[in-house]
Amino acid sequence: MVVRRRIADAIAFLFASAATVFGLFWLFWILWTTLRQGLSALKWGLFTQMTPPPGSDGGLLNAFYGSAVMILLAVIIGAPVGVAAGTYLAEHGRYSRLAKLVGFLNDVLLSAPSIVIGLFIYVLVVKPAGHFSGFAGALALALILLPVVVRTSDEALRLVPDEMREAAFALGIPRWKVTAQILYKAATTAILTGILLAVARIAGETAPLLFTSLNNQFWSSSLNAPLANVPVVIFQYAMSPYEAWHVLAWAGAFVLTAFVLGLNILVRLLARRGQIR
């Protein structure tokens, strides 16, 4: 009996390890390919020069800037609403029917194809305005970020033990104070982790930006005009016939992948710190 269990355990362990190695293998292959192909463009100029016209040298400064602005704006728009909704789901509406429905709808939004969200913002914002804009891009990204934050902050607050709530209520602390000063404090790391994960999710989104912020060959910091961004630049440059543009696209892809990887590592570190405390 014991031997059989040992063997089953060894086999399960083998398969689990193989699955992990399989996943890691692709990640490193992707990193390696983007690094090798984009190496010649990976120099300081990548971060200080604009996207070039065909045939000349350049970098991706405007694209990095545009992406950073749109991601930041998406977090500013989406994260507070997301945390508030997560609070409702975990605290105030935990056993209500409405919360169940909201949770389901949130799941729908969570897995809605990102291109559909892009089209939605196009019809809602871009078409009435008559032109593409960085603001519309940020809105589309915020809509993708929102359900991720709702789900993660919901889970984060549920992880706080009920004894903590009971202790606080027993002291006569009003509910809003319990939530704002005790539960948030206990769940800060987890909520932050969720927001960072959401940022990692939206950093590489191309589809929703195609119809909202489009792209810009030049430096522009106006949110009311088309804004350059890394994913769409990669998309356009990779499909172009120019060798220099291909290299830039690879370099952009490498930086993006490294950024998302770094963000995920940061999340892991944060989560570990939260556990020790």
Next chain:
Amino acid sequence: MTFVLGNSHDLTRSLLMPSNSIAAAIANEFTEADSDIYVSSLIALAFLLFVVTVIVLALARLMLARLNKMQGRTR
């Protein structure tokens, strides 16, 4: 995905031939759609994609709910 799929407008039975997906069709053709009916059909495609997502998710939820009901019950 649109890079490797091939964006063909034919319906082929082979998985090895270029084909198309809803998301790729929208991404590639939306900026080229010149007539209202073209734009509308692409948005209709997006709607269909969304409906499929909702149905799949609802099914998943249903299965989970049934599993929950089974919990603690000996058959």
